[in-house]
Amino acid sequence: MKAIVRKAYGGPEMLVLREVDDPVPGSDDVLITVRAFGLNRAELYMRRGEWGDAAAISGIECVGVVKEDPCGLLAPGQAVMACMGGMGRTINGSYAEYVAVRRENVVPVDSVLDWATLALLPEAYAVAWTCLHGNLALRPGQRLLVRGGTSSLGTAAIDLAVQSGARVSATTRQSSHQAALREMGVEQVIVAEGALCESGWDGEPFDAVLDLLGNSTVLDSMRVTRPGGRVCLAGFLGGMAPMESFNPLSQMRSGVHLSFFGSFEFGGANYPLGAVPMQAMVRMVEAGRLRPRAGKVFGLDQLPEAHALMERNAACGKLVVVV
Secondary structure: OEEEEEOOOOOHHHEEEEEOOOOOOOOOEEEEEEEEEEOOHHHHHHHHOEOEOOOOOOOOEEEEEEEEOOOOOOOOOOEEEEEOOOEOOOEOOOOEOEEEEEHHHEEEOOOOOOHHHHOOOHHHHHHHHHHHHHHOOOOOOOEEEEEOOOOHHHHHHHHHHHHOOOEEEEEEOOHHHHHHHHHOOOOEEEEOOOOHHHOOOOOOOEEEEEEOOOOOOHHHHHHOEEEEEEEEEOOOOOOOOOOOOOOHHHHOOOOOEEEEOOHHHOOOOOOOHHHOOHHHHHHHHHOOOOOOOEEEEEEHHHHHHHHHHHHOOOOOOEEEEEO
């Protein structure tokens, strides 16, 4: 099969198209013919070696059809979505014509959407739904702040939160993104590089904050959340440097709940991917109720170009590769 293989850790030029052996599914795996996959910033860190050892074939999500299910639970030709479960980290991922994925990380779907559109959903919408309805327990009418609102995960969270009846605010570093965020249903757009108190925040505390920037802003996110409110850390757009001299007794706001979610948990006992209503979200996209923010579509051989675009923060929507 054709696959994009990382020949060494480094820049986008380290990603090369090669012929490799087809993966052989184990008894607990599903072999998927990959039709398309979305790109994620996590894959930049894997390519650069900043997450330690990673599989030579990256890619943490995909959509496609079942080629083989050794257990016979999924029929050949069944359309499926898959994400994480070691994909691209501990096992070869979806940057290929075929991928073998743990069954717990594969969900069947039925849809009239094209593959490029379906590929916008698995990772971003599964993580966003889990953070909003699990970690943040978001309810209609509550005020939600999404920090990193123009990222693919941020726009997915905004899309889902608006549909759930929440009042959504979002941050962006670029004032040129304000119109696009308001079109998505964001009530308050805050142009901010750092602390919100130094920006255009109106000063009213939030019920919930989804922080996709990471360690550099999480304490500030807690400061703008009401007592009894929740903050969920689910990204690292601001870098992966650890917090220095963190002292919860003096730095955490009393009564604010802080949690974390990483999609590598999907497929485990606590976070079965099947518990995420992916089929319902597909139907909402078909009906125009959810509007995934699409960026440029690439071919498999153009993947280094796609990585370079993502690394420059110039994606303007979720980048997708159609195989």
